[in-house]
Each structure stands twice: as C-alpha cells, then as structure tokens.
Amino acid sequence: MLEIKNYVRVQSLAEAYELCQNRSNVIIGGMLWLKMQNRSVDTAIDLCDLNLNHIEDKGDEIHIGAMVSLRELELNSILDQYTYGAMKESVHNIVGVQFRNLATVGGSLFGRYGFSDVLTMFMALDAYVELYHGGIVSIQEFATMRPIPDVLIRVIIKKRPQRVVYMSQRNTKTDFPVLTCAVSQMNSSYTCTIGARPLKAITFADENHLLDESLSDESILNFANDIAQKLVLGSNLRASADYRRRIAKVLIKRALTALREGNHHAY
Ligand SMILES: Cc1cc2nc3c(=O)[nH]c(=O)nc-3n(C[C@H](O)[C@H](O)[C@H](O)COP(=O)(O)OP(=O)(O)OC[C@H]3O[C@@H](n4cnc5c(N)ncnc54)[C@H](O)[C@@H]3O)c2cc1C
Numbered sequence: 001m002l003e004i005k006n007y008v009r010v011q012s013l014a015e016a017y018e019l020c021q022n023r024s025n026v027i028i029g030g031m032l033w034l035k036m037q038n039r040s041v042d043t044a045i046d047l048c049d050l051n052l053n054h055i056e057d058k059g060d061e062i063h064i065g066a067m068v069s070l071r072e073l074e075l076n077s078i079l080d081q082y083t084y085g086a087m088k089e090s091v092h093n094i095v096g097v098q099f100r101n102l103a104t105v106g107g108s109l110f111g112r113y114g115f116s117d118v119l120t121m122f123m124a125l126d127a128y129v130e131l132y133h134g135g136i137v138s139i140q141e142f143a144t145m146r147p148i149p150d151v152l153i154r155v156i157i158k159k160r161p162q163r164v165v166y167m168s169q170r171n172t173k174t175d176f177p178v179l180t181c182a183v184s185q186m187n188s189s190y191t192c193t194i195g196a197r198p199l200k201a202i203t204f205a206d207e208n209h210l211l212d213e214s215l216s217d218e219s220i221l222n223f224a225n226d227i228a229q230k231l232v233l234g235s236n237l238r239a240s241a242d243y244r245r246r247i248a249k250v251l252i253k254r255a256l257t258a259l260r261e262g263n264h265h266a267y
Pocket residue numbers: 026027028029030031032033034035036047066067070093094095102103104105106107108109110111115116117118119150151152153174175176177
C-alpha cells in the first residue's frame with residue numbers, strides 16, 4: 001500500500017524541485033503507477049496548480065505540459081493532425097478511458113518504463129523533454145539517463161515535415177503491449193522505434209540506406225529483417241524474445257507499408 005504523510009500543492013517549479021530532492025518525497029502525476037507501490041512517502045508533491053495541463057501550438061513547436069492526461073493526447077486535434085492519428089493509436093489501448101483521464105504525460109515519461117507506448121511514440125517524433133534542472137534534452141537521451149530527481153515540465157515536439165505510423169501487439173486489447181513499433185519519415189530519412197522489448201524503447205535509423213531508393217515491398221522487407229536482426233529482445237510472461245522478433249518484422253513491414261500508402265489508419 002502507498003502511504004502518504006503530507007500533501008503539498010506547490011506554487012512554483014522551484015518549490016517542486018526543492019521538495020523532490022528529498023528522496024522520501026515524491027512528485028505525483030495521476031498517481032496510477034505510484035499507487036501500485038508498497039511504500040511510505042513523506043510529502044506528495046502535486047503540480048496541478050502550475051498550469052501544466054495544456055497542449056499548445058507555438059508555431060514551429062508543440063508544447064505538451066506534464067500534467068496533460070493521456071486522454072487529452074488521444075483527443076487533441078493539433079496532435080491528431082500532426083501525427084496522422086498515430087498519437088491516438090499509441091494511447092487508446094492503455095487500460096480504459098477513466099484511466100487515461102487520470103494518467104499524465106509527466107508520469108508516463110519520467111519512469112521511462114520499458115513497456116511504454118507513450119515513450120515509444122514520443123521517441124518516434126524525436127521529441128524533447130524540458131526538465132526544471134536538466135534543461136531541454138532530447139527524449140532519446142532522456143530515455144537512457146539515470147533517473148535523478150527533477151521536475152519534468154513539458155514535452156516539446158519540434159515541427160518538421162514528417163509522417164508517422166504507430167502499431168502495437170497485445171495479447172488482449174488493454175493489456176501491456178508485447179511489442180510497440182513506430183516508423184517515421186522526417187524530411188527524407190526514416191526511423192523505426194521499437195519498445196516493450198520488454199526493454200525500453202530504442203530508435204534505429206536506416207543506417208544501411210535500405211529505404212533510400214524507394215519504399216518498395218522488397219526494400220521494406222529488407223529493412224524489417226535488418227532491424228529485427230539488430231534488436232536486443234527479452235522474454236517475460238507476455239512473450240518470448242523469439243516471438244517478439246517475429247512480431248517486430250511483421251509490425252515494421254505493416255507500418256512502413258501503411259506509411260507508403262498514406263494509409264495511416266490501417267491498423
Ligand atoms: C495497470 C496499468 C496498466 C498500464 N498499461 C500501460 C500500457 O499498456 N501502456 C503504457 O504506455 N502505459 C501503461 N501504464 C502506465 C500508465 O499509462 C502511466 O504511464 C502510469 O500510470 C504513470 O502515469 P501517472 O500520471 O499515473 O504517474 P504517477 O504514478 O503519478 O507517477 C509515476 C512516476 O513519475 C513521477 N512523476 C510524475 N510526474 C512527474 C513530473 N512532472 N516530473 C517528474 N516526475 C514525475 C512520479 O514521481 C513517479 O515516480 C499502465 C499503468 C498501470 C497502473
């Protein structure tokens with residue numbers, strides 16, 4: 001059971017940062033992950049008065065506050081248009097609507113969970129996170145950083161010509177994913193992000209230039225085989241590493257085919 005002794009609605013980011021330096025205190029988002037833990041917390045730090053629950057189009061960037069809910073990610077029209085529905089696809093299988101109304105972007109990213117659909121999606125968008133102390137860091141770097149206490153303020157998506165397709169494989173609809181896969185084309189280069197390996201998501205560039213000429217059936221298959229071969233995968237109660245490798249090939253192939261055909265809602 002989670003036991004909380006004090007609750008503070010902080011009035012500034014500085015106050016939140018200072019409080020979270022004490023390892024007995026904890027920042028709370030939707031508290032959905034935290035409440036599963038067996039621990040005692042001195043002070044729960046609530047950011048809900050800091051106006052971080054907005055998604056804003058800033059012209060060449062989209063800013064997503066840490067307290068934005070996963071449901072808002074799913075329904076927001078700016079994100080829907082920019083990601084061709086991929087953002088919605090990445091979160092709509094997470095448990096249920098009431099759950100997604102509470103779970104936050106900050107809580108979903110700060111834990112850098114291996115199973116995370118949200119981390120996979122933001123990595124595919126080559127997003128940035130803004131930390132109170134750590135400043136603005138690319139999400140690729142953030143994903144591998146040692147978790148040190150800081151306040152995640154917002155996610156920043158730098159707009160550029162891009163297309164993205166998101167897919168996941170689940171044993172049952174609302175379970176944790178067996179594998180997540182997002183392919184994107186930014187300017188003229190392609191990347192493929194695979195998560196729930198069950199290790200943390202990782203992004204691959206097309207290092208062997210397999211997709212340079214065209215997205216033909218053959219080049220897509222070669223790329224899918226190339227990535228599936230490079231992938232470090234593990235086994236857990238949801239799937240074996242071998243099964244994940246087979247699924248990876250299929251998802252990459254399907255996602256790139258959907259990208260080629262502009263059929264972003266093919267899943
Ligand atoms: C049963 C269950 C099933 C799930 N299934 C999936 C799934 O299929 N796919 C998926 O992607 N996710 C899944 N999740 C994860 C979920 O979507 C959320 O990511 C998770 O609940 C954390 O979000 P939260 O807002 O509840 O964070 P909390 O539980 O409040 O916090 C989580 C951690 O983040 C820290 N934190 C929160 N906000 C900040 C901040 N702004 N700055 C710094 N640190 C912060 C907290 O201190 C804590 O350590 C699941 C979770 C549960 C409990």
